[in-house]
Amino acid sequence: MxxxxxxxxxxxxxxxxxxxxxxxxxxxxxxxxxxxxxxxxxxxxxxxxxxxxxxxxxxxxxxxxxxxxxxxxxxxxxxxxxxxxxxxxxxxxxxxxxxxxxxxxxxxxxxxxxxxxxxRPIQIKKRAPRRLDDEQIEKFAEQLALFHKACFNIRKTLPKSSKSFKTDILTLLDYLETDDGRYEHRMHEKVIREQCNLLLQQFEIFRYSGIERIPVFVDWNIGNFSITSSFRLFSRWDYDWFRMSTRMMDFYFLSRVVSNVGDRTAFSYYIGPLMEDRFIRFLKAYHAVYPLTSMEIVFLKEVYRFFILNYVVKDGRYFFHEMFAGKLQREAFEIYLPSIEKEFKADKLLKALNL
CATH class of the missing domain: 3.30.200 (Phosphorylase Kinase; domain 1)
Known part of the structure; x- marks a missing residue:
């Protein structure tokens, strides 16, 4: 750390x-x-x-x-x-x-x-609208499915990465053993340990499910990519959260892009977008091009948990400016982590995809 x-x-x-x-x-x-x-x-x-x-x-x-x-x-x-x-x-x-x-x-x-x-400078076409209509949601889903499929097809040609779900969470647990870690998280150490241990248990189950690691960019807000007039992906920049992992790592931010309130610069990471009907529309269109498995859908809950633990709790004060980091970390313990078991309903998503 x-x-x-x-x-x-x-x-x-x-x-x-x-x-x-x-x-x-x-x-x-x-x-x-x-x-x-x-x-x-x-x-x-x-x-x-x-x-x-x-x-x-x-x-x-x-x-x-x-x-x-x-x-x-x-x-x-x-x-x-x-x-x-x-x-x-x-x-x-x-x-x-x-x-x-x-x-x-x-x-x-x-x-x-x-x-x-x-x-080298990258060309930029159109920015996606802050709130997508139904047709745009489906086109965007098809594009992400095709992109993920392309990433899957080249996965064996890429250099190895030592960073993983497990190494990041173990780094957070190790940090809690230091004086700085105990001081920073003195009010929430027990919760962090419980959440990390739960995630590691679920990760072990998922690891043996045969899901391949592909390159994922995680942060798919509308300020990080451009599209053509026909809503094809044209360019993608900002690689701060890049990693080799399950494709599901991309889906929380994709749910935010297609959410009812639309993508916005206000920083809050509620779990709600994963349960919206608009995200289900996105999943259906994606699934039609590049089918998802029931295990992947179930693991979306853990992907969200990992996102909060890793990018908000562990790295928040290093990645975000101070004016955002404090707010996000407070909300992580007061809202985001407690909402996971209450609000995420895998059955709703599985039913929609007939899985």
Missing amino acids: LNIDENLLRFIDFTAIVREAWQAYDDTRTIIRIVDISAKVSTNHVYRVTFEDNSFIIAKLSYYGQFEHFEQDHTIIDVMSNNLPAPFENLLARSLMKGNKLFIYRYQNDIIDAWVVFY
Whole structure:
């Protein structure tokens, strides 16, 4: 678990790190401007780097998590960007190589361990509407089914990933054994342990069900992808939560995209969207293209539990800005985790899919 003094971060010139990274990559091209184009909701930094000839690239700087995971994830994504078949061959941004290897710059001092990767600019078409109509929900479902099928087909060509459901949850449990962990979660340690142990038990059952790991991006909010006028997936960016896992990891955010209130920038992670009729419409259209199994549907509950434990409880204060992290963690214990057993009804989804 990475510990960073947020007060000391204020004294770090992140653009200087990006310049240093570019010097290490190619010192023959001079940077004239670096503009922060970050979404301002997370601790990651994204920059538009412009050169003397007015060409530009995108730089991403991150300092949460582990460098090894950052390197693995971006290596896998880079192979994906080359191996995905049509119509997804240009869906992902390609990272810059140096020689025959993906270029990742690691900057370390007494305050921070930060990593920079450069992307070629990606084309963007239309943003999906904040609230989809019924036809758009079905088209979106068909596109995600086709994309997941393409990811499944190339899964054996991708580099290995050491990050998994189990390793992330064990990392959280290990953190609870430290002084920092006991202090941060002193009010909720018992609940966290109970939820982690329950998830690990269910994971063992699911692990032997034969479900394959494929590349998933998890965070499918409408600010992370673009579509064509016919609602085909055109481009996808923001790979902060990328992992190799069950395809079901994508479905909580997909339920938010198609929810009745629509996708929005307000940060709340209620379980409700998974139970909406609109999500059932999405599941039916997806299932018609790339059939789901009853085990996968049942495991959606654990996927949601994992999302709250991993991305809100474990990594929330590192990934989200402070103004969001505190609110989300309070809601995790007061609302999100208690709602799982009360509100998730697998039978409703299974019946709708005739499973």
